[in-house]
Each structure stands twice: as structure tokens, then as C-alpha cells.
Amino acid sequence: MAAVSVSESLVILVTVLLLSQGANSEPTQDKQALQSFISQVPHANRLKWNASTSACDWIGVTCDTERSHVYTLRLPGSGLVGQIPPNTIGRLSQLRVLSLRSNVLSGQIPADFSNLTMLRGLYLQNNEFSGEFPPSVTQLSRLIRIDLSGNKFSGAIPFSLSNLTYLTGLFLENNNFSGNIPSIRANLDAFNVSNNHLNGSIPTSLSKFPESSFAGNLQLCGNPLPPCNASSPSLAPSPTPIVPSSPAERKHKKLSTAAIVGISFGAAAILLILLFCLILCLPMWRQRKESKSPQPVAAARSVAADAGTSSSKDDLASAAAEGERSKLVFVEGGGYSYDLEDLLRASAEVLGKGSVGTSYKAVLEEGTTVVVKRLKDVVTAKREFEMQADVLGRCKHENVVPLRAYYYSKDEKLLVYDYFPSGSLSALLHGSRGSGRTPLDWGNRMRVALGAATGLAYLHVSGKVVHGNIKSSNILLRQDNAAGVSDFGLNPLFGTSTPPNRIAGYRAPEVVETRKVTFKSDVYSFGVLLLELLTGKAPNQASLGDEGIDLPRWVQSVVREEWTAEVFDIELSRYDHVEEEMVQLLQIAMTCVSTVPDQRPSMPEVLRMIEDVRVSDGIRPSSDDPSKGSDGQTPPSSFTP
Known part of the structure; x- marks a missing residue:
């Protein structure tokens, strides 16, 4: 039996080791490629890739779910300087997104970029890359987005871009591309070649884009730019070659007076045209030199309108x-x-x-x-x-x-x-109350109250930060209705001139006079938030009764007349055995909205009182709440009230 036990133990041990090895898998080849890249390219100090850790945990690096390949490499504004060494990034065969924008990278794009056959997005704008349009890029048939703007690329835009059938966005502005624009057959929804040296007629397939997508190319014409005509420099016929005549021929050929006058007028006209072009070009060149933008704001607006x-x-x-x-x-x-x-x-x-x-x-x-x-x-x-x-x-x-x-x-x-996808407490609490609405039940309201209290107590104790603008629209919710406190600590940015209506309906009495928010005024605002959860009424709701009455005074007036049940939201009447908890939370809220600041509890004390209500009355979070412990209790906070 002992031998069997030992064998079973070995099997279990080997299984655990194999699982552990699978869980900690490392994209070894991709890691070597990244190390080779970063060791050869100067970069900012903040980009610290520790060789002893997984490449999947490095800044700017994302791996697939199995952590076997690098899927995205995003290093914008990372101080990268110089050329991209060959046999580095080009070895990331499973790469989907490459973003090296806003660095000081130069030279040509390595030919081995053609190995990135899985690439979907290429973002190299705002660098110093040069040379012709990289041929390796036109071989990446899965590309959806290409942005080479704000570089020093030159030469022609290749017609082979039409082979990229998935391409929807092409940004080549602020470069030195020349020649005609090819008729790209890709299904583009965003396109920009402004501020280059392009000429000729704009292809019909690209005429749907706004004028700003072609601005800064003096020899371009056609929709959406002015129409082309015979006098357009881009359409002028090529000059006939001049064959030098022999001395004997020149002796017998004398220019007539009319010819001389014609030549004089022609030369004067050419000079005037050149002067006119110079006047037009100087502001554009100056603007381009002062602000080399990846995409002008006007162009961004036009692309936005075109894309809907x-x-x-x-x-x-x-x-x-x-x-x-x-x-x-x-x-x-x-x-x-x-x-x-x-x-x-x-x-x-x-x-x-x-x-x-x-x-x-x-x-x-x-x-x-x-x-x-x-x-x-x-x-x-x-x-x-x-x-x-x-x-x-x-x-x-x-x-x-x-x-x-x-x-x-x-x-x-x-x-x-x-971004919190479930929106704010205000939208969930005060949204349409017609048919089809999913009401916020009592358990979730308690969860929101506890989460908001925990976040606010953390700000007060560990962050030493006064929130200053507690209200239901600043309580954001995750999909499990776990609350997150937002917009905290912004009042110092507005100085003493902060108008009191910034927190209208939630403001403590003393804030109206002093315009100064404190920890105690936060407690008051949180008390109003609890009343909002209990009553379902917004603090400035017109149905509160007399004009100008606020939510705390309305609740006090109802309770004073012993109509306590009338205070609570009608949507809570469907839940049995919660009346006692509702009354207890109401008592906590009324303590918070005391008109005398010193009579209000601190936020850690408010948090403990809400936790006591939750535990003593058997209210537990649902088992699918990932923010709570396996026993249903709230895990210890990262601070001690």
C-alpha cells in the first residue's frame, strides 16, 4: 500500500508540475526577438523589460491566452531612437498589432516585416522613417489599418496596395510621396494623403473622401478638389524635345520681331506663375514646419463624418x-x-x-x-x-x-x-420606469452602498483626498453592480471660485457659505446618496413637495409624521423581510446629513455601520460576485479605518 501511495503521489506531483509549466508558459522565441530589438535600439528609461519575468508581462507587450506568442506590441512615445534592426520584430510571426508611433525611429522598414503575415494594424506615424513605400508592407494581406503619416517617405504610392483586400484605413499624410495616386480598390473608410507632392487627377474610387484628405498637394485636381482642365500643370502636355541645329542652320534662322515679343511675354507669364505659386506655398511650408501633425484636426473631423x-x-x-x-x-x-x-x-x-x-x-x-x-x-x-x-x-x-x-x-x-460599461448609479436608479425596466433590487442597492462607502473611506484614510462632488452620477457600476467612486479630488483644480452648484442637491449647508469642501461635507453628500438609494428620488426632484425643499428635509418631514413606510422607493415594496434593514440604513443616512458637521460620523465609521447592517441581517452577496470572498463576506480593505 505504501508503494502504491508513493506512486500515486509521484503521479500527482508530475501532473502538478506539468500544469504549472503550462500555466507559466513563455513565448521563448518571441522574447528573444524582443530582447534583441530593445538591446539594439536606445529607448526611454521607463521601458524596463526584466529578462527574469515573462515577456507577456512587459510594458507594451500582450500575448495570446495561452501565453505562447506575442500578439500585440505597443510602444508609442517610448523614446525609441534609430533604425529597426532586421531579424528582431520581423520574427514575431503571430503579431496582430504593431504600434511604434511618436518615437524617433529612422531609416527604412526592414524587409523581414513581410514575415508578419498575421498583422492587422501597423502604426508607425510620427517618426523619421525614409525611403520608398516599404514593399514588405504591401505583402501583408491581412492588414486592416496602415498609418505611416508624419515621416519622410518618398517615391510613388504603390498600386499593389489594392492587394490588401481587408484594408479600411490608409494614412500617408505629411510625407514626401510624389507621382499619381493609384486607384486603390480596397474598401477604405478612412484615407489621407495630404501634405505630400502628389499630382494628377484623383481616382474616382477615392473621390468620396473630403478635401482635407488631399490638401497640401498643389498639383492634384478632380473631385473633391477643383476640376482638372487643360491649363492644369499636372495635365500639360510633355514638351517636344529640342534637337540642336547645326551652325549653318542657325546662321539662316533668325528670329522675327513677333517671335521675340512672344518669348518676352511668355517669360513674363512664367515668372508671374512662379511668383504666385511661391506665395501660395510659403504658408503651407511654414505651417508644416511648425506643426507636423499625424492628422490635422480638420481631417480627423472629416473622416469622422465620412465614417458616420x-x-x-x-x-x-x-x-x-x-x-x-x-x-x-x-x-x-x-x-x-x-x-x-x-x-x-x-x-x-x-x-x-x-x-x-x-x-x-x-x-x-x-x-x-x-x-x-x-x-x-x-x-x-x-x-x-x-x-x-x-x-x-x-x-x-x-x-x-x-x-x-x-x-x-x-x-x-x-x-x-x-471605462465602466454598466454606467452610473443615477442612470440605473432614475432611468425609465416603464414596462421592461429591470428595477434595482435591495441586495444590489446594499452592494452599491457598501462599495461606495468603501471607496470613499479609502480616499479619506489612505489617499487623504476629499472627494468634493459625491453624487449618483459619479458612482459607476461594473457588470456585477460593484460600485466605483469617480471624479474625486477635482475641487483644488478650480480654486476658491468653485460655484456651489457644482454639487447642487448634495452639498452640505456649510459648503453653501464657505464654498470649501471637507471630509465632513463628503459624509453629508454620501448621506444624501443613501437617501437617494432608499427613496428612489433624485435630490432635486420636483415631486419632493414644497419648492426649494431638499431630500434630507423631505425625509425628515415624512418620518416626523410617522409615515416612515412612505419614504421608501415603491420598487422595494416587492421584497419581503427587508424592512428592518431599510430602516437601519435610513438611520445611518440621517446621521450623515446632520446640519452640524461635528455630529456627523467619519466615513470609516459609516462603512462599519453599513457592514454591521449587512452581517447582522443576513444579507450576503450573490455567489457570482468576484469582488467578495468565497464565504460571502467582504474581504478586508487595503486600509484600516
């Missing part, structure tokens, strides 16, 4: 218009998989317009979805803005929506956050 995307992209593009002078700054742990140019090109839609600015959902062309908040009325200088953004960026907790990056220029200030 939201006009919100126009606003987002204009917000990023100064991107060459100011760059997107990632906070600690923010990642480097996208940059300001991604935001400029993003397909965007407005999520909401709040008191501090407008929020956009931006779907980047490489697949990432983020939320971009365009701030208004910011009064702080750049240094103070950056310091506050760094403080907010260090706030990391599962119940806090993380700040990933920020952007500061004279006219625009942007913040970039993770």
Missing part, C-alpha cells in the same frame, strides 16, 4: 489639437498602450455633461475603451495641476475608478479614466 461617427469626436479632436506641444502624461501604473494621438483619432460619444466638464466615451482604433473628461473653468497653473493629478493617480482601490492619464495645455485640460 459621432460629432463628439470633433470636440475631442479639438481638445487634443495642441498635442505636439503638450503630451498625454500617464500616472504611475497607467500603462503606455495609447497616446494623445489615439484620443484625437478616437470614435467618441458624449456620456454626460457635468458641473466640472464633459465626459466622452472614446473607443481607440486599437480596441481600448476609455473615458476622457474635458474639464472646464480650471484656474490652477500647470505645476499645481500635475501635482494634484499625481496625487489622484496614486489612489488605487477596487472601489475607486482609477485615473490613468492627464493632459494639460493652455486651452485644454483632459483626464483619462477606465
Whole structure:
């Protein structure tokens, strides 16, 4: 029996080792290729690839689910300098996306790029690449997006691009391409060749694109540009070769007076044309020298309109218009998989317009979805803005929506956050209440209350950050209704001139007078949020009764008349055996909205009271809630209240 036990133990051990080896698989060949690349190309210090860790965990590298191949390599703005060495990136045979944009890479594209047969997206814009259009790229038949803009490529645009049948976007602007534009048969929805040296007539297959896609090519004509005609330089007949005559012939050929006059007038006309062209070209050359943009904002807007995307992209593009002078700054742990140019090109839609600015959902062309908040009325200088953004960026907790990056220029200030697909508590709580609506049940309301309290307590204790704008639209939800607190700590950016209506309906009495938010005013606002969860009424809802009455006073007036049951949301009446918990949470909320700040509990105390309600009355999260422990209890927070 002992021998059998030993054999079984060995089998189990070998099985565990094999499983462990499979779980920790490493794309060895791809890792060697990446190491060879990074060792030969100077780069920024932040790009630290540790050879002792898996390449799948390196910054900018993504592997397939089995971690056997590198699928994407995104290193935008990583300070890469010089030529791409052959036999490095070209060895990543399973690569789907390659983004080396906004670096200082130069020279020609290696011929071994033709090995990247699985490549879908190639983003090399804003570098110093030169030479003719890389022949290796035209062999990548699976390409969907090519962006070579903002480089020094020259020569003709190859007709072989028509072989890329999956191609939908081609960006070649701000280069030195010359010759005619080939009639590309690919099903393009985005195209730009502006600011090159192209000539001739625009092919009919490309005439659907806006004028901005062809601007800056002085010898181009045809729809959408002015029509071509016989006087167009691009269509002028080639001059007849002049055969030198012999001395005897020249002796017998004398120019007539009319011929001399004609030549004089012709020379004068040519000089006038040259002068006119010079006047037209100088502003364009100067503009191109001052701002070498991957895609002008006007072009981005036109492409957006052609592709049927939201006009919100126009606003987002204009917000990023100064991107060459100011760059997107990632906070600690923010990642480097996208940059300001991604935001400029993003397909965007407005999520909401709040008191501090407008929020956009931006779907980047490489697949990432983020939320971009365009701030208004910011009064702080750049240094103070950056310091506050760094403080907010260090706030990391599962119940806090993380700040990933920020952007500061004279006219625009942007913040970039993770996207929560389930929307806000406000939308879920106050959305259409007609037939077909899925009401927010009591268990999920308690889960939201607990998650929001946990996130806010973390901000107060570990982050030392006053939220300053607690409201239901700033409580975002994951698919399991786990809450994340967003838009925290922004008040210092607006100075003492912050209008009190930034938190209308939720503001504590003392904030109306002092316009200064504190930890205690956050507690008051959170108490209003709890009342909103319990009553189903928005704090400024007209049905609260007398004009000007707020939600806390309305609740107090109802409870005072011993109509406590009338306070609660009618949608909660269908749930049995929750009345006692509802009353307990109501008592916590009323304590939070005390008019005297010192009589309000701290957020860690509020959190403990909500946890006590949850445990004492047997309310447990559903078993499919991944944010909770296996026993259904809330796991310990990363701070001690």
C-alpha cells in the first residue's frame, strides 16, 4: 500500500508540475526577438523589460491566452531612437498589432516585416522613417489599418496596395510621396494623403473622401478638389524635345520681331506663375514646419463624418489639437498602450455633461475603451495641476475608478479614466420606469452602498483626498453592480471660485457659505446618496413637495409624521423581510446629513455601520460576485479605518 501511495503521489506531483509549466508558459522565441530589438535600439528609461519575468508581462507587450506568442506590441512615445534592426520584430510571426508611433525611429522598414503575415494594424506615424513605400508592407494581406503619416517617405504610392483586400484605413499624410495616386480598390473608410507632392487627377474610387484628405498637394485636381482642365500643370502636355541645329542652320534662322515679343511675354507669364505659386506655398511650408501633425484636426473631423461617427469626436479632436506641444502624461501604473494621438483619432460619444466638464466615451482604433473628461473653468497653473493629478493617480482601490492619464495645455485640460460599461448609479436608479425596466433590487442597492462607502473611506484614510462632488452620477457600476467612486479630488483644480452648484442637491449647508469642501461635507453628500438609494428620488426632484425643499428635509418631514413606510422607493415594496434593514440604513443616512458637521460620523465609521447592517441581517452577496470572498463576506480593505 505504501508503494502504491508513493506512486500515486509521484503521479500527482508530475501532473502538478506539468500544469504549472503550462500555466507559466513563455513565448521563448518571441522574447528573444524582443530582447534583441530593445538591446539594439536606445529607448526611454521607463521601458524596463526584466529578462527574469515573462515577456507577456512587459510594458507594451500582450500575448495570446495561452501565453505562447506575442500578439500585440505597443510602444508609442517610448523614446525609441534609430533604425529597426532586421531579424528582431520581423520574427514575431503571430503579431496582430504593431504600434511604434511618436518615437524617433529612422531609416527604412526592414524587409523581414513581410514575415508578419498575421498583422492587422501597423502604426508607425510620427517618426523619421525614409525611403520608398516599404514593399514588405504591401505583402501583408491581412492588414486592416496602415498609418505611416508624419515621416519622410518618398517615391510613388504603390498600386499593389489594392492587394490588401481587408484594408479600411490608409494614412500617408505629411510625407514626401510624389507621382499619381493609384486607384486603390480596397474598401477604405478612412484615407489621407495630404501634405505630400502628389499630382494628377484623383481616382474616382477615392473621390468620396473630403478635401482635407488631399490638401497640401498643389498639383492634384478632380473631385473633391477643383476640376482638372487643360491649363492644369499636372495635365500639360510633355514638351517636344529640342534637337540642336547645326551652325549653318542657325546662321539662316533668325528670329522675327513677333517671335521675340512672344518669348518676352511668355517669360513674363512664367515668372508671374512662379511668383504666385511661391506665395501660395510659403504658408503651407511654414505651417508644416511648425506643426507636423499625424492628422490635422480638420481631417480627423472629416473622416469622422465620412465614417458616420459621432460629432463628439470633433470636440475631442479639438481638445487634443495642441498635442505636439503638450503630451498625454500617464500616472504611475497607467500603462503606455495609447497616446494623445489615439484620443484625437478616437470614435467618441458624449456620456454626460457635468458641473466640472464633459465626459466622452472614446473607443481607440486599437480596441481600448476609455473615458476622457474635458474639464472646464480650471484656474490652477500647470505645476499645481500635475501635482494634484499625481496625487489622484496614486489612489488605487477596487472601489475607486482609477485615473490613468492627464493632459494639460493652455486651452485644454483632459483626464483619462477606465471605462465602466454598466454606467452610473443615477442612470440605473432614475432611468425609465416603464414596462421592461429591470428595477434595482435591495441586495444590489446594499452592494452599491457598501462599495461606495468603501471607496470613499479609502480616499479619506489612505489617499487623504476629499472627494468634493459625491453624487449618483459619479458612482459607476461594473457588470456585477460593484460600485466605483469617480471624479474625486477635482475641487483644488478650480480654486476658491468653485460655484456651489457644482454639487447642487448634495452639498452640505456649510459648503453653501464657505464654498470649501471637507471630509465632513463628503459624509453629508454620501448621506444624501443613501437617501437617494432608499427613496428612489433624485435630490432635486420636483415631486419632493414644497419648492426649494431638499431630500434630507423631505425625509425628515415624512418620518416626523410617522409615515416612515412612505419614504421608501415603491420598487422595494416587492421584497419581503427587508424592512428592518431599510430602516437601519435610513438611520445611518440621517446621521450623515446632520446640519452640524461635528455630529456627523467619519466615513470609516459609516462603512462599519453599513457592514454591521449587512452581517447582522443576513444579507450576503450573490455567489457570482468576484469582488467578495468565497464565504460571502467582504474581504478586508487595503486600509484600516
